[in-house]
Amino acid sequence: MISSEDLLVRRVSLEGRLAIDGPLVAPAGAITVLLGPNGAGKSTLLRALAGIEPARVSASLDGRDLMTLPPAQRRATCYYLPQLGGSQAALSVHEAVLLSLKTLYPGRVRGEDLARVAATLSAMGLEALAERRLASLSGGQYQRVAIAQALVRRPRVLMLDEPTSALDLHQQLRVLEWLRGEADAGRTVLLALHDLNLAARFADRCWLLKEGRCLASGTVEACLTPERLEPLFDVRLAVEAGPDARPRIQALGL
Numbered sequence: 001m002i003s004s005e006d007l008l009v010r011r012v013s014l015e016g017r018l019a020i021d022g023p024l025v026a027p028a029g030a031i032t033v034l035l036g037p038n039g040a041g042k043s044t045l046l047r048a049l050a051g052i053e054p055a056r057v058s059a060s061l062d063g064r065d066l067m068t069l070p071p072a073q074r075r076a077t078c079y080y081l082p083q084l085g086g087s088q089a090a091l092s093v094h095e096a097v098l099l100s101l102k103t104l105y106p107g108r109v110r111g112e113d114l115a116r117v118a119a120t121l122s123a124m125g126l127e128a129l130a131e132r133r134l135a136s137l138s139g140g141q142y143q144r145v146a147i148a149q150a151l152v153r154r155p156r157v158l159m160l161d162e163p164t165s166a167l168d169l170h171q172q173l174r175v176l177e178w179l180r181g182e183a184d185a186g187r188t189v190l191l192a193l194h195d196l197n198l199a200a201r202f203a204d205r206c207w208l209l210k211e212g213r214c215l216a217s218g219t220v221e222a223c224l225t226p227e228r229l230e231p232l233f234d235v236r237l238a239v240e241a242g243p244d245a246r247p248r249i250q251a252l253g254l
C-alpha cells in the first residue's frame with residue numbers, strides 16, 4: 001500500500017534516454033536501490049527526480065506533486081549526489097561540509113550548525129582530516145566528504161549515485177549503516193549501486209532498470225533472483241539465502 005509519505009514515481013521520460021512507466025515507490029523510512037547495467041538510466045532517473053535533467057516527470061512526494069516545488073526547494077528536498085568526481089577547490093574538509101550547509105541556509109552559521117558539521121564529520125570518520133585540503137584527499141576520502149556534504153543538509157530524500165564506489169570494505173559498511181539510520185529516521189534513501197551484495201544486505205526495495213526502462217520493482221527478495229538478474233546483467237548467477245536470510249549473489253560467469 002502506498003502511504004502519503006512515499007516518493008511515488010508515475011512516469012519519467014526523456015527523449016531517447018528514459019521511458020519509465022510506474023508506479024515506482026520509494027517509501028519514507030526505507031532504502032531503495034536502483035540496479036542495472038551501465039547506461040541503464042539510473043543516474044538519469046535520479047537527476048530527473050532531483051530536477052537536474054530536463055525530463056518530463058510525474059511524481060509526488062508526501063502526497064505533493066514534485067513538479068509544483070520551486071526548483072531550489074526541489075533540489076534542497078531531493079538532494080542528488082553525483083557519481084564520484086573530485087575537487088580542486090581550495091577548501092578544507094571542514095569548510096566544504098560547512099559550505100554545503102551554508103548553501104542551504106545562506107547567511108546563517110549558528111552553534112548548532114557547527115555541531116551538525118562536527119557530528120557529520122565524525123559519522124563519516126573524517127575528524128582527523130577536517131583541516132586537510134580537498135585536493136590532497138584520496139578518492140575514497142573525497143567520496144566520504146561528498147557524502148558528508150549531503151548528510152549535513154538532512155534532506156527529505158537522499159539520492160546518492162554510486163556512493164560506495166571508491167570505498168574500502170570498512171567504509172562501505174560504515175556509510176551504508178549510516179544510511180540505514182537516515183532511513184530509520186524517516187528519510188527516503190535512493191541509491192544507485194553496482195554491488196549486488198551490498199544491495200541485498202541493506203536495501204528494502206529495488207528498482208531494476210535497463211535501456212531506460214524499469215523492468216521490475218519490489219522487495220529485495222522479489223527482485224534479487226536469478227530469473228530477474230541474469231537477463232538484466234547478461235551473466236550467469238547463483239543466489240542463495242545468507243545467514244541473515246537475505247540473498248547472497250555469486251557471479252558464475254558470462
Ligand SMILES: Nc1ncnc2c1ncn2[C@@H]1O[C@H](COP(=O)(O)OP(=O)(O)OP(=O)(O)O)[C@@H](O)[C@H]1O
Binds near residue numbers: 041045
Ligand atoms: N548528458 C547526456 N546527454 C546525452 N545522453 C546522455 C547524457 N548522460 C547520459 N547519457 C546517456 O543516457 C543513457 C543513460 O545514462 P546513465 O548515466 O543514466 O546510466 P547509468 O545507469 O547511471 O549508467 P552507469 O552504471 O554507467 O553509471 C546512456 O546511454 C548515456 O550514454
